[in-house]
Amino acid sequence: MVTTMRYAPQGQVFVTVHGTEPPSDDEWARYLEVSKTHFGSLRASVVITEGGGPNSRQRALLTERYPEFGPVPVAVVSDSPMTRGIVTALHWLGKNIRAFRPTDLAGAFEYLSVPVAEREALLHRVAVLRSELRSIDASERANAVASTKHRNG
Numbered sequence: 598m599v600t601t602m603r604y605a606p607q608g609q610v611f612v613t614v615h616g617t618e619p620p621s622d623d624e625w626a627r628y629l630e631v632s633k634t635h636f637g638s639l640r641a642s643v644v645i646t647e648g649g650g651p652n653s654r655q656r657a658l659l660t661e662r663y664p665e666f667g668p669v670p671v672a673v674v675s676d677s678p679m680t681r682g683i684v685t686a687l688h689w690l691g692k693n694i695r696a697f698r699p700t701d702l703a704g705a706f707e708y709l710s711v712p713v714a715e716r717e718a719l720l721h722r723v724a725v726l727r728s729e730l731r732s733i734d735a736s737e738r739a740n741a742v743a744s745t746k747h748r749n750g
Contacts, residue, residue, distance in 0.1 A: 672705035
């Protein structure tokens with residue numbers, strides 16, 4: 598199974614980092630379960646994505662099975678116009694979610710009411726999760742190449 602996302606709480610903010618690919622249904626289900634275990638201590642969620650994210654079925658699962666997540670404000674940070682468009686549509690439908698460009702992290706933190714004193718730790722958590730995701734991605738690619746060579750070898 599390919600890992601497409603990494604996530605962890607940082608203080609009262611749940612941080613999620615997506616790569617370029619959408620999560621599998623199993624990966625998304627695990628993410629929702631882990632997120633739920635932290636729900637009581639969360640005030641907000643920030644999602645940093647390089648374009649990957651849940652598909653429409655996975656977003657519906659979130660809404661149907663986890664209505665308690667609804668009030669938690671979510672800031673989605675992405676360069677992808679499609680991702681920001683989906684987020685904007687969800688916002689218009691009354692969801693507590695907004696899209697931001699990577700150049701406007703300050704705006705995302707303001708939207709989430711993250712105190713200035715906590716922002717550096719939050720940025721550090723994002724950097725760590727990004728690094729972990731890139732390491733996993735490189736390892737999974739290397740394993741795929743090795744597996745292909747072994748089968749063809």
